[in-house]
Amino acid sequence: MSNCLIAQSGGPTSVINATIAGLIKANQQDPVYEHVYGALNGIEGILAEKFVELTNLPEEELRILIQTPSSVLGSCRYKLQRDNPEDHKKLIKIMAEHDIETLFYIGGTDGMDTVADMAEYAREHEITNRRFIGCPKTIDNNLVMTDHCPGYGSAAKYIAFTALQSWLDLNVYTRPEVFILETMGKDSGWLAASACLSGIVDILIVPEVPFDQEAVLNRVRECIKEKNKCYIVISEGARYADGTYLSSDKAKMAAFGYTFSGGASAMLQNLILTTNTASRVRVHDLSVSQRCNIVGRSLTDVTEALNVGEVAHEYSKDKSFTGKMIILRRKDTREYEVEYTYTDASEAAGIVRTFPEEWLLAGNRGITEEALEYLRPLIEGSPERVIKDGLPAFVRPYYLR
Amino acid sequence: MSNCLIAQSGGPTSVINATIAGLIKANQQDPVYEHVYGALNGIEGILAEKFVELTNLPEEELRILIQTPSSVLGSCRYKLQRDNPEDHKKLIKIMAEHDIETLFYIGGTDGMDTVADMAEYAREHEITNRRFIGCPKTIDNNLVMTDHCPGYGSAAKYIAFTALQSWLDLNVYTRPEVFILETMGKDSGWLAASACLSGIVDILIVPEVPFDQEAVLNRVRECIKEKNKCYIVISEGARYADGTYLSSDKAKMAAFGYTFSGGASAMLQNLILTTNTASRVRVHDLSVSQRCNIVGRSLTDVTEALNVGEVAHEYSKDKSFTGKMIILRRKDTREYEVEYTYTDASEAAGIVRTFPEEWLLAGNRGITEEALEYLRPLIEGSPERVIKDGLPAFVRPYYLR
Numbered sequence: 001m002s003n004c005l006i007a008q009s010g011g012p013t014s015v016i017n018a019t020i021a022g023l024i025k026a027n028q029q030d031p032v033y034e035h036v037y038g039a040l041n042g043i044e045g046i047l048a049e050k051f052v053e054l055t056n057l058p059e060e061e062l063r064i065l066i067q068t069p070s071s072v073l074g075s076c077r078y079k080l081q082r083d084n085p086e087d088h089k090k091l092i093k094i095m096a097e098h099d100i101e102t103l104f105y106i107g108g109t110d111g112m113d114t115v116a117d118m119a120e121y122a123r124e125h126e127i128t129n130r131r132f133i134g135c136p137k138t139i140d141n142n143l144v145m146t147d148h149c150p151g152y153g154s155a156a157k158y159i160a161f162t163a164l165q166s167w168l169d170l171n172v173y174t175r176p177e178v179f180i181l182e183t184m185g186k187d188s189g190w191l192a193a194s195a196c197l198s199g200i201v202d203i204l205i206v207p208e209v210p211f212d213q214e215a216v217l218n219r220v221r222e223c224i225k226e227k228n229k230c231y232i233v234i235s236e237g238a239r240y241a242d243g244t245y246l247s248s249d250k251a252k253m254a255a256f257g258y259t260f261s262g263g264a265s266a267m268l269q270n271l272i273l274t275t276n277t278a279s280r281v282r283v284h285d286l287s288v289s290q291r292c293n294i295v296g297r298s299l300t301d302v303t304e305a306l307n308v309g310e311v312a313h314e315y316s317k318d319k320s321f322t323g324k325m326i327i328l329r330r331k332d333t334r335e336y337e338v339e340y341t342y343t344d345a346s347e348a349a350g351i352v353r354t355f356p357e358e359w360l361l362a363g364n365r366g367i368t369e370e371a372l373e374y375l376r377p378l379i380e381g382s383p384e385r386v387i388k389d390g391l392p393a394f395v396r397p398y399y400l401r
Numbered sequence: 402m403s404n405c406l407i408a409q410s411g412g413p414t415s416v417i418n419a420t421i422a423g424l425i426k427a428n429q430q431d432p433v434y435e436h437v438y439g440a441l442n443g444i445e446g447i448l449a450e451k452f453v454e455l456t457n458l459p460e461e462e463l464r465i466l467i468q469t470p471s472s473v474l475g476s477c478r479y480k481l482q483r484d485n486p487e488d489h490k491k492l493i494k495i496m497a498e499h500d501i502e503t504l505f506y507i508g509g510t511d512g513m514d515t516v517a518d519m520a521e522y523a524r525e526h527e528i529t530n531r532r533f534i535g536c537p538k539t540i541d542n543n544l545v546m547t548d549h550c551p552g553y554g555s556a557a558k559y560i561a562f563t564a565l566q567s568w569l570d571l572n573v574y575t576r577p578e579v580f581i582l583e584t585m586g587k588d589s590g591w592l593a594a595s596a597c598l599s600g601i602v603d604i605l606i607v608p609e610v611p612f613d614q615e616a617v618l619n620r621v622r623e624c625i626k627e628k629n630k631c632y633i634v635i636s637e638g639a640r641y642a643d644g645t646y647l648s649s650d651k652a653k654m655a656a657f658g659y660t661f662s663g664g665a666s667a668m669l670q671n672l673i674l675t676t677n678t679a680s681r682v683r684v685h686d687l688s689v690s691q692r693c694n695i696v697g698r699s700l701t702d703v704t705e706a707l708n709v710g711e712v713a714h715e716y717s718k719d720k721s722f723t724g725k726m727i728i729l730r731r732k733d734t735r736e737y738e739v740e741y742t743y744t745d746a747s748e749a750a751g752i753v754r755t756f757p758e759e760w761l762l763a764g765n766r767g768i769t770e771e772a773l774e775y776l777r778p779l780i781e782g783s784p785e786r787v788i789k790d791g792l793p794a795f796v797r798p799y800y801l802r
Contacts, residue, residue: 070569168471284688294566379791390780
């Protein structure tokens with residue numbers, strides 16, 4: 001019996017470790033592999049042979065692993081170079097030395113690129129006993145081919161309830177006031193759009209639609225006039241028609257003649273204040289909390305991340321299964337249901353899926369009912385929480401042991 | 402039978418509405434007052450006679466009221482002027498017109514000032530049938546006389562798990578990196594200190610100890626050398642020995658020759674970068690989320706906020722009970738237990754309780770075991786959550802109806 005290896009890459013998510021747990025659990029119930037290894041810090045750790053043993057993780061540790069946010073195996077931004085196969089060769093050699101037949105790589109578009117690349121290298125060199133399988137994860141929901149991506153639901157839920165709670169906070173005083181919530185999303189508006197689940201967003205600014213300064217400031221004026229408040233959600237990747245990010249120094253210099261720290265929301269805050277559109281503007285940048293949210297995760301998301309691991313393990317029994325990425329397909333049922341299937345990892349590698357423009361309301365007014373229907377099931381349910389001393393228990397990251 | 406009135410003042414908390422629910426519930430079970438009214442936006446709303454009827458709120462709405470963060474009655478920063486009794490006179494007159502015997506005022510040090518002030522005015526004018534009772538609330542835990550303050554436990558819990566989750570996030574890459582978490586706390590370090598419950602804080606900077614630039618930068622260097630990472634928590638009110646806030650323009654000009662947006666954490670980030678102490682520093686300002694946290698509240702906190710309302714209602718049966726604030730006293734028991742008693746509101750009015758210096762470790766290294774023992778019970782337990790469409794249900798604020 002050969003072994004398998006799990007590694008994680010790219011930005012962490014709240015449920016990325018549930019996929020590891022799914023793989024381990026599946027192999028405990030159906031031992032396809034003698035050992036389930038984990039590699040520390042993605043490809044970097046594989047090349048450095050930094051492995052940990054995960055095969056027989058006790059059930060209690062698996063329970064806590066499922067609720068541990070962020071990547072317990074560590075991550076990397078290391079990319080294999082297609083025109084320099086030294087890394088590819090070394091990786092295959094290390095896999096052979098440890099009798100590792102299958103590498104399960106949990107990642108986003110870059111991760112899928114690695115999976116596709118390694119599978120292609122193996123095919124070219126007629127190596128049939130080293131296989132590469134991608135498990136999707138990203139809070140950005142920007143992977144193509146899959147209905148949505150594990151990690152997104154919990155991030156969306158975090159953003160939605162943070163929007164709701166900060167909107168309640170904004171309203172307690174009688175003074176006129178603007179609130180700006182900044183989400184991640186360099187190239188797509190999926191995260192910012194999820195704030196609309198709260199039902200309180202007045203203005204939504206996403207990278208898909210060029211930032212129209214006058215239109216946005218007019219809408220702020222309108223909201224203040226109508227109800228004394230204005231609630232804005234903006235993607236970090238908000239940009240002008242020429243592609244310049246609001247957060248870039250160039251944009252700041254053009255608008256104010258000087259640069260200042262802070263991203264898209266700080267820029268917009270400055271604009272609103274210096275144009276006297278409103279006299280009080282508060283900014284809340286969600287920072288990393290949206291991708292490692294520990295208490296408000298979605299049950300749908302946790303369950304699906306776990307299932308992706310289990311399904312990947314099952315598909316890997318087929319000896320010709322390589323260069324694939326597990327995907328979720330939403331069934332055409334009344335109640336939300338998904339099925340798990342796969343596609344070529346190369347189909348998703350390096351491609352960004354943006355938020356559908358037909359789901360955006362005109363004039364930055366938010367998203368359509370169809371979009372909300374797509375989003376709602378993804379944030380449903382609360383997973384179990386194992387608590388220790390009042391805080392969620394977590395598995396100590398393997399790279400810190 | 403006369404009536405009572407409830408109003409809220411100052412910054413919101415995650416459990417401030419549980420105290421309203423406690424008052425309403427207590428009066429439903431033991432009808433001391435014919436009507437329980439709510440005033441919109443504190444003293445401002447009383448003077449404008451903006452009242453809502455709360456007497457017979459159905460049980461289901463009370464359940465949801467308990468979990469609704471932020472002030473459902475709205476808040477104000479309005480302060481009565483002691484040397485101008487026009488407002489006092491008007492307030493007494495309005496209470497008389499609506500046959501309101503007791504005003505329950507839920508607030509912090511300013512709110513207690515109002516309670517003390519109005520009670521004194523009534524005493525001076527021999528008005529015995531208008532009474533004023535303070536219910537403590539503040540995330541800052543900066544009220545004296547009480548062991549701790551409703552609102553603090555949930556904020557502390559939010560800060561602690563956010564520290565934990567962002568520390569997990571910080572560690573996933575192998576690169577050297579500093580993380581700075583900024584909490585509220587203009588004059589006291591209670592909120593920042595609560596991050597230490599997570600067990601991961603390397604450097605704690607609070608207003609109680611003057612900011613020592615060289616010592617802090619040295620400690621950052623030490624942490625980076627030892628483990629490649631450094632996790633810092635800083636109060637918004639961090640200051641130099643001369644009292645200048647790190648977040649002030651004056652401090653920024655002195656350090657860099659220019660000002661920039663952002664508070665204490667942005668200033669520290671700049672310092673670390675420009676002195677080449679570390680090359681990568683991420684900042685996370687918790688903004689309002691720490692005071693209106695909707696999903697991670699503490700059961701201890703919710704229960705105590707509710708009890709404060711019930712106890713205030715009970716004490717108010719005594720016709721001489723006025724100018725008082727309900728307080729919590731921690732019993733000398735093995736298991737955490739509190740009893741509810743009272744003090745003169747004037748004892749807490751306008752006084753800031755700082756974090757005990759003997760609970761701070763030297764060299765910004767965090768807090769003592771004694772401090773942790775004080776904090777731990779305050780974040781214990783998870784209250785029930787009523788969910789609607791995947792998000793916590795909330796009572797629509799009365800001032801928006």
